[in-house]
Every structure is written in structure tokens, then in C-alpha cells.
């Protein structure tokens with residue numbers, strides 16, 4: 001069965017529900033709250049989903065985020081849109097979907113198209129710091145009803161999720177949820193199955209397993225209700241891969257999200273170094289201004305200069321496995337970097353945390369050497385400052401000879417360098433995805449593949 005956006009629900013409007021920050025360090029998960037709300041909505045005959053649930057990862061440099069800084073948007077058509085927020089809130093309270101200590105935001109917008117100002121707000125929330133006040137003003141201007149609790153910071157993410165259409169590059173993730181009584185217990189999964197899954201489905205699924213470090217990447221480790229998540233290029237492939245894992249634990253179900261994970265969507269804006277803001281993200285084409293030094297802990301520190309001459313510190317951290325490469329940089333190398341801006345502290349200056357690195361032009365570097373004797377072709381010896389050189393073999397003296405410059409062979413690659421999979425952030429674009437980015441410009445209508453949602457998962461026959 002395929003569901004298109006053409007509605008059979010008469011005179012219906014599209015409702016966009018944004019959801020953020022229902023989780024805390026104590027547990028729960030915003031995507032799981034979205035799963036329960038989706039279950040409720042799918043049981044209602046007058047509701048028709050027009051897109052997969054979107055899982056939007058926002059600026060990962062925000063220090064007050066919970067875990068992955070992920071917000072969710074659910075888009076569906078219904079003729080009963082007036083009381084959607086009240087019905088969702090009833091469910092949230094009844095099923096206790098918000099964690100203690102969370103700062104949830106749930107917002108509801110009705111309309112066929114998303115206003116441009118909300119789309120701009122969403123774009124900014126990917127790489128910048130946006131305030132709750134801006135989100136509240138925007139909600140008031142567009143008659144958006146919302147619920148907030150705690151410090152209300154969740155409104156920012158819920159509004160940003162509503163404003164994200166994800167018409168550009170995107171990926172999918174099939175997330176499997178545990179039954180409540182299993183939350184907090186060890187997740188049991190045969191890692192050989194994950195290795196096999198990775199071998200059979202790569203590059204259509206990715207970041208299942210870090211081969212270099214023998215680490216399974218699909219299982220979270222906290223008390224939250226996520227059993228595992230499989231990331232990939234289509235709803236079909238991630239669902240099939242999940243079904244083929246033969247998970248022995250009985251699960252609550254699964255849901256496929258369309259997401260900006262693995263797209264570098266937070267690194268799309270070019271940033272100058274003059275007025276660089278803490279916690280923002282972006283990219284720059286710049287020059288190496290000081291040679292990297294590798295400090296205790298294995299991190300590489302150096303400085304970079306932009307075209308205006310502004311200089312800022314930069315760091316490549318050990319867990320990324322990029323230090324060996326970065327340590328070969330030389331002053332004057334033209335590089336392209338993606339980064340997040342770390343706040344200065346008493347111990348370090350404001351620093352760019354590098355998320356990818358490419359040498360565009362390797363600067364020619366030289367070493368100096370003594371001149372060569374024209375008679376015996378041996379290197380001469382210095383007679384002292386400004387006193388010229390003398391050949392030790394034949395005794396030839398040359399008072400005017402100068403040191404010579406010999407070009408040094410550079411052992412640096414010019415291909416793009418990204419962190420090893422285990423150090424990836426949700427938004428980090430894996431190296432194999434460069435060149436296969438999606439673009440929906442010509443296909444705004446989303447064809448949904450029906451098994452994107454299931455209950456009581458755990459049997460392969462479900463697929």
C-alpha cells in the first residue's frame with residue numbers, strides 16, 4: 001500500500017506537530033513520545049500522514065541540550081484539527097511521556113504551507129543559538145498553539161521541527177522501542193548479526209558498526225526506551241535491515257523517521273572569524289596560521305587565518321582519529337574545515353572544534369642546507385655568520401655562497417578527512433555519503449512506504 005499526500009479526508013487541513021525535549025538524563029526519549037502519539041493518531045480513521053515523522057537534529061553545540069538535541073515533527077491531514085493539541089496533551093499526561101526534569105515543548109501549526117519566517121527560524125536553529133522568546137513571538141504571530149514546561153526551552157526545538165521541510169538531503173532511521181519493563185536492562189544483540197547486516201546493506205545503511213574499533217553503533221546505552229536504531233538511505237532498507245536482525249527481545253514496536261542525520265546540515269553556512277559566536281557551527285576556507293602541536297591526550301592544536309586576516313584557534317580531538325592527518329599541516333596550507341565554536345574558559349581560548357578537514361592547496365615548504373662544492377659536489381661547511389663556506393675535501397672557499405632552499409616532499413593527502421564512525425555526531429556526514437546527497441526539488445510529494453510503523457515487533461514475519 002502506498003499513501004500519497006492526496007487526501008481522501010474531506011476538507012482537511014495539514015496539521016504539523018512539533019515535539020522537543022520530553023526526555024531528560026533520567027530517561028524517556030522524544031522519539032518514543034512521538035511513537036506513542038503516532039500510534040494514537042494512526043488509530044484515528046480521520047487522520048492521514050502526509051510525511052514520515054521527521055527527526056531533526058539541531059545545533060549539536062548547544063550546551064543545554066539533552067543528549068542528541070533531536071526534535072520531531074509529525075505531519076498529517078485531518079478535518080478535526082481544532083483540538084489536536086488538547087488530545088495530544090491528554091495522551092502525554094495519561095501515558096506519562098515526559099521525563100522528570102525535562103523541558104518539553106509541544107507545538108501545533110495548521111496550514112498547507114509552512115510560513116517562510118518559521119522556515120528561517122528552523123534553519124538558524126541548526127547552527128546558531130536561538131532564544132525561547134523568538135520562538136514564542138513566532139508562535140504568537142502564526143496562531144501556533146503550544147504547551148511548554150520546565151524552562152520552556154523545548155519550544156525552540158518544536159518550532160524548529162515544524163519549520164524544517166527536509167526537501168534537501170536527508171536519510172532515514174528505523175528506531176525499535178523496548179517494552180517499558182525492559183527499560184534499564186542490558187540490550188542483548190549478537191554483534192555478529194550487526195557485522196553481517198552492515199556487510200549486506202552498506203552503503204544503503206550506515207554507521208552500524210565501527211570496523212576499526214570493533215564497536216556496535218546501533219545500540220544506545222542509557223535507560224531510555226530505544227532498543228536500537230538503523231540509519232540508511234530509504235525507509236524500505238532500514239525497515240528490512242531491522243527485521244533481519246532477529247532481535248530476541250520482545251519489543252514495543254518500531255517507527256521509521258525521515259531525518260537530517262548524516263547530512264552535515266549544521267555546517268552549511270560559511271563563517272568569518274572576526275565576530276565568531278560561541279556555540280555556533282559552520283565551515284570556512286582558511287589558511288593554517290601556526291603548525292599543529294599534539295598535546296597530552298593526543299589532541300592537535302593550531303591556529304587558522306581567514307581571508308580578512310582574523311586568526312582563531314582550532315583543535316582536532318583524539319577520538320576523531322584525524323590527529324595523525326592534522327599534525328602534518330604546515331603554515332600557509334589552504335584548508336576547508338567544518339567546525340563548532342567552543343566557548344573560551346580559564347584554560348583555553350575560544351576554539352574551533354573541527355568536524356571535517358580537507359587540504360585544498362598544500363603550501364610548498366623548504367628546508368635550508370649548505371651549498372654544494374662545485375668541484376667535488378659535496379656539501380660545504382659554514383665558516384661562521386656572513387663568512388661564507390668552505391669545502392672540507394678540496395678546501396675550496398666561497399665567501400659569497402649562501403644557504404640553499406630544498407623543497408620538502410609533503411606527505412599530506414588532499415582528500416576529505418572525517419571522524420571515525422564511533423566519533424560521529426548524529427549530523428556528521430559519513431565519507432561515503434559525499435556525492436549521493438538527495439534532492440527533492442522535483443518530487444515534493446512523499447510516497448510513504450506502508451510498513452513504516454509497527455507494534456509488537458520481534459518477529460521477522462512482520463516484514
Ligand SMILES: [Zn+2]
Pocket residue numbers: 373374375376377378391392393394395396
Ligand atoms: Zn670541494
